[in-house]
Amino acid sequence: MMDFGFGLMRLPIKSEDYADIDYEQVNDMVDKYIEAGYNYFDTGYGYHEGKSEIAIRECVIKRYPREDVLIADKLPLYELTKESDIEAIFNEQLERCGVDYFDYYLVHNTTDVFKPVCDYLDCFGFVRDKKEKGLVKKIGFSHHDSAELLDEILTENPDVDFVQLQINYLDWYNNESIQAKECYEVARKHDVDVIIMEAVKGGNLVNLPEEAEKKFKDYNPDASNVSWAIRFCLSLDGVICTLSGMSALEQMEENLEIVKDFKPLNDEEKTIIDEVVEIINQSIAIPCTYCNYCVEHCPNDIPISKFFELYNDAKSAIEIQPLYYIYYNNYAERGAPASDCSFCGDCVDQCTQHLDIPELLEDVVDLLEGKF
Ligand code: SF4
């Protein structure tokens, strides 16, 4: 049963070192997860500096029959410079994970920036070939860009089995950069299965503004903030798996409790989520409405609204996840980094919210630039 997946990208660690995984605790988490009837494990080449794949081998594959578990791994576009890299990385991943095939294999992080690499090295041709040889059972990709690009990739590769998307209730209603709702609709249009990542937005939907939390508690005092976020995702049609990147045994126990008696959101609950999104929006750091009036007036092609949106997300995060830097770099490469602002002021007159854009871009530079 795979509608709730164990993402191994934020595992418990024993020290400040991201690669110093607490394997004993991971064993306990795996045992709880399997006891509850689930079996989908998602890893990636770069997670925990490669040690997440080792955790798959040590904590899952060596301890459970291979045929009882589903292992998902990803081809890291950001590591590829030449064709031979692909086969070498794939073989390394098989070895690290201790398997001779992957149940699910994804092209990792399709974006405008990495799409040329993907096309040039024919990465989809590679995964297709592995599927034909039985080394991969199902092929897909994880997408971190616009719905338009998603549509293009799915049109070019109509045989992919699934797509992995960043979906959560805040990005669904509120995020023009991530385009969760639009991407989901494109996936449905192409009739591919959806796997959800970032259901609690990297932990950002765990601790909410007081007023937002009160809305949830007034309706159901026993339901945690996390349960609202996970139920939102599980309520969507066509979703075969919602991943949770759990970092402790208690989180695993809490999540399993949430999914055990899962009931889809009713209309009243959906309305409450709408209201909570409104409240979260009011607490954002830069009150940009992402109208884009400013953007076409910037002679330096700085994607101003995208940067402000990422900045707001990052400021409301308990901890800034590497994903923010990846998105920042993607937008900076496509347009220009925030530090390219020359203070010409051309954008300021256009701003519907009367923001001091050049000054705010300096805050963006401080928070997000040159960090990854
Ligand atoms: S002030 Fe900066 S962001 Fe605004 S238009 Fe000029 S270069 Fe672009």
Ligand code: SF4
């Ligand atoms: S004009 Fe102002 S409100 Fe609109 S996107 Fe630009 S910065 Fe945001």
